[in-house]
Amino acid sequence: MLTQLLTATGVLALLTLVPGPDMAIVTRRAVSAGRADGLRTVAGIACGLLVWGALTAAGLAALLAASAGVYLAVKLAGAAYLVLLGVQSLRRTGSGPAPGAADSGDSGDSGDSADDALTAPARGGGSAWRTGLVSNVLNPKIAVFYTGLLPTLAPPGLSPAVGMGLLVLVHVLLTLLWLSSYVYVLSRAQRLFDRPRVRRALDRLTGVVLIAFGVRVATATS
Structure with missing residues (x-):
């Protein structure tokens, strides 16, 4: 059982x-x-995995993975x-002051305003935790993964529910460890x-990447 769990x-x-x-x-x-x-975003993603784990245990994730219509709706x-x-x-990227604005008036105040505009949290997308949660819950690939691959990895000798629950917790812990470490590296x-210029x-870059992932999710065949 230990060997299977490590695998x-x-x-x-x-x-x-995998990015x-x-x-x-x-x-x-x-x-x-x-x-x-x-870190709040990471916590939201982890909660999303727990939601998928609960849906899998209730059989709803399998229903989603098997229903083409529901799967398509969640995917889109x-x-x-x-x-x-x-x-x-x-x-x-275009929310900062116009070029040359920092040279008019008090340069110190204008510089502070530019920095504030660039470093302000993203608005309109809700809290960081909710952003992580919603993006993860709306990823139907997790349903396919949890109902397709994950059961084959469950350690023998445990009931299906216990084995799946254990693997979901392992997945959540690995996600928390990896993404929290990544946030720490970014913060450094x-x-x-x-x-x-770097912020813009x-x-x-992140805007293009997110749109590309959105298109990839929308056009995925399964």
Whole structure:
């Protein structure tokens, strides 16, 4: 049983480390609003995994994975949410003061205003925790993963419910560890991200990445 659990943990770790929408969303929040917002987003993502674990235990995730209509609805909703977040990031790149504004009036005050505009948390997307939760819950791929691959990794000798519950908890812990560490790394470079040009470039990059993930989710065949 221990060998099977270690194998399952390794598979889950590899899947967790693969860059995806969760990492893009965490990057967006951590860079735009700092470490605390990034960690709240990570917590929301972890709660989303717990929701999927509960739905799997109740049999609803299997129903979603088997129903083409419901799966399509959730898939399109999740894709639209990612695209919305991406558009918000792109719109933020033009929210700073116009070129030359820092040279008019009191240069010190104008500079502070520019920094405030660039470092302000993203508005319109709700709290960081809710952003992480919604983006994860609207990812139907997790339903397919939890009902397809995860049961094959469950340690023998345990009931299906206990085995699945254990693996979901392992997945949540790995996600928390990895994404929290990633937020910490981003926070160490916060001074770099606070530079207006760097902030705009990152907003553009994360916006494009989120939109690309949204399109990928929408066009995925399964």
